[in-house]
Amino acid sequence: MxxxxxxxxxxxxxxxxxxxxxxxxxxxxxxxxxxxxxxxxxxxxxxxxxxxxxxxxxxxxxxxxxxxxxxxxxxxxxxxxxxxxxxxxxxxxxxxxxxxxxxxxxxxxxxxxxxxxxxxxxxxxxxxxxxxxxxxxxxxxxxxxxxxxxxxxxxxxxxxxxxxxxxxxxxxxxxxxxxxxxxxxxxxxxxxxxxxxxxxxxxxxxxxxxxxxxxxxxxxxxxxxxxxxxxxxxxxxxxxxxxxxxxxxxGRPIADVYGYRPRPAGDLLLEAKGLMGPGLSEPASFAARRGEIVGFFGLVGAGRSELMKLIYGAARTSAGHVELGGKRVRLNSPRDAVRAGIALCPEDRKQEGIVAIASVADNLNLSARRHFSRAGFLLDTRRERSLTQDYIRKLAIKTRSGDTAIGTLSGGNQQKVILSRWLAERIEVFLMDEPTRGIDVGARAEIYHLLYGLAEAGRSVLMVSSDLAEVIGVADRIIVMREGRIVGDIPKAEATPDELIKMALPR
Known part of the structure; x- marks a missing residue:
């Protein structure tokens, strides 16, 4: 046939x-x-x-x-x-x-x-x-x-x-x-x-x-x-x-799904200096300021996710280092990164971002519960319930209750739970790897609104996206990667689809 x-x-x-x-x-x-x-x-x-x-x-x-x-x-x-x-x-x-x-x-x-x-x-x-x-x-x-x-x-x-x-x-x-x-x-x-x-x-x-x-x-x-x-x-x-x-x-008109909200960039917050590790072919250096959303664009295999994992301590660097607020930080593990103020929302939510069979409350409190456990090991369930309900309300998470298994939620609501987990921490830099992958247009608009809110609160957002329209529509500045290296750093006003694609394509 x-x-x-x-x-x-x-x-x-x-x-x-x-x-x-x-x-x-x-x-x-x-x-x-x-x-x-x-x-x-x-x-x-x-x-x-x-x-x-x-x-x-x-x-x-x-x-x-x-x-x-x-x-x-x-x-x-x-x-x-x-x-x-x-x-x-x-x-x-x-x-x-x-x-x-x-x-x-x-x-x-x-x-x-x-x-x-x-x-x-x-x-x-x-x-x-x-x-x-x-x-x-x-x-x-x-x-x-x-x-x-x-x-x-x-x-x-x-x-x-x-x-x-x-x-x-x-x-x-x-x-x-x-x-x-x-x-x-x-x-x-x-x-x-x-x-x-x-x-x-x-x-x-x-x-x-x-x-x-x-x-x-x-x-x-x-x-x-x-x-x-x-x-x-x-x-x-x-x-x-x-x-x-x-x-x-x-069920409602969305004139501009990206809803871009410009804002002034503040002081320098994150600097990657000569980072090398798995997935990179040459040292990577870049910076991000407070209030800035930095997009990372490239084809599959360009090294964007690998770079995020190096910054997050989920992969071991072979050279270079990261500075936060002008001070060098040791990032030998994700625990080091979270305690320094860096969090990752991974591309593969189901495998790396959530515990699918656990409840919304357990997933949301996974990291922050160490701050309010009693005697170092007893869970303060009252505070956990309060925190869960607070973020369900703030982020409009669609769930029957905090006890609902997170695996039964839509992709957009799972992403909101992961964001809530880090908002409950003292996070300054949010690494968002394909934050709207598999998410419908209405939920995308809500995620973008949350990202703008983070930037307006003085945080830095690093957003990896394979969606060309999305990265142009949301980011203030776009870093292009190709075959494991950074090949461009373009302000929003100068970013065009043709230019980004031309830079991202293999030579």
Whole structure:
């Protein structure tokens, strides 16, 4: 089956997938409220909405993870009810989740063919396994040794293996959940090429995203969810008014999602002098002033996150040092950094920023509780509850209570809890690594508001972002990194997309 074909017109295609009146309720929450949606064969149908709008729940209904309390699902007019994920897979449905469902310790071939390994008389047919894998990789345009362990592949390559699994099971409906959140520009281009080719084969594609530019580049139609309801379907993306789309998503107009607030820069606060360590190819030196938001832009692998971890003491420096307020500080560990007044909100919130199974209160008080524990080891639960409620109110964190597991919160609210953790400390420098990754447009505006508030209070904010529009829209000054080195330091007034991209691209 070729990945190249003449694209049929979506407007003339039939509704391959139909959802009618789908309702899903959990204790105290109606996640989907009578949702109806049609996805045609040969189209990419975008799904947009704030975190918690119901998009993920809908994908779980499609995959058989959640069973609806009401409503119906049809494929080519035939009713289906998936009691488990196997039933959905057998019906030709595949979900490519943001967190990929692969086994890192197994080979590419084993992951690709998992559940359908070729055999002869019950014995694994190794030759057939390798050949089928090579055929599938060639179809996907990937040049990978089938015997390579998956853990050695990039995120983009792993995503292609997940897509390959779906194709080998002949999936006719393929849903992508925020697939570009961890991809480089080159990997994103390759993913788009594959998705367009799948659409041209007549498959029904669902594409969940928060990024307007991805809707413009890829989608034929787009449906907006809000508060568990299907708000509106736009039958043409061409010429679609972005403000109208944003208003449908958040229920209110957001004229400028960045809401930049200029402010004067104060005294010099942070200086990195000749820092060297993992991920850097030459010594890095820069400075940040009080009241300043310094953006760090570059392609994936440019060394931005590695530089933040060196400043935070999460990676060991081989040369150079950091000065805070003109005084040299020792940063041999994150504990040293926090006590010096430096905090990191990491790119991978789930793995490095939160304890997902712990409560909002435990995550928020994780660092500050040492200040008010009794006798050095007894928790002062009254003060912890008070601090938790204070920051839930101040930052408008959407949670049922402080006892709610943080892993059940949206990405934007998890980020607010992490910020609250550091606001409860005496932090002067905030290192924000991809602070809005996987966060919807409404929550992004709230995060930007919080960052401006930090700067206006005299703190320094270092913001790593792969979103070119974001870094230009939010930062006062932009440092560009390429291949492990700093290659530019540009004031906001002089920053243009063309100039930043030109500096960031490999020579």
């Amino acid at each position: 070729s990945l190249v074909a003449n694209r049929p017109s979506p407007s003339g295609s039939h509704a391959y997938l139909e959802l009618n009146g789908i309702t899903v309720s959990f204790p105290g929450v109606r996640a989907l409220d009578g949702v109806s949606l049609q996805v045609r064969a040969g189209e990419v149908h975008g799904l947009m909405g704030e975190n918690g709008a119901g998009k993920s729940t809908l994908l779980k209904v499609l995959s058989g993870v959640n069973q609806p309390q009401a409503g119906s699902l049809h494929l080519e007019g035939i009713p289906h009810r998936f009691i488990n994920t196997r039933a959905a897979i057998d019906a030709g449905i595949a979900i490519i989740y943001q967190e990929l469902h692969l086994v890192p310790e197994l080979t590419v071939a084993d992951n690709l063919m998992l559940g359908q390994l070729p055999n002869r008389l019950g014995v694994l047919d190794q030759r057939a396994l390798i050949q089928r894998t090579l055929d599938e990789l060639q179809r996907l345009g990937e040049h990978i040794d089938p015997r390579t362990r998956l853990k050695h592949l990039s995120i983009g390559q792993r995503q292609m293996i997940e897509i390959g699994k779906a194709l080998m099971r002949n999936a006719r409906v393929i849903a992508f959940d925020e697939p570009t959140s961890s991809l480089s520009a080159r990997e994103t281009d390759n993913l788009f090429r594959i998705i367009k080719a799948l659409r041209d084969e007549g498959r029904a594609i669902i594409y969940v995203t928060h990024r307007m530019e991805e809707v413009d580049a890829l989608c034929d139609r787009v449906t907006v969810f809000r508060d568990g309801k299907c708000i509106e379907t736009f039958d043409s993306v061409a010429g679609l008014d972005r403000h109208r789309l944003i208003t449908a998503m958040v």
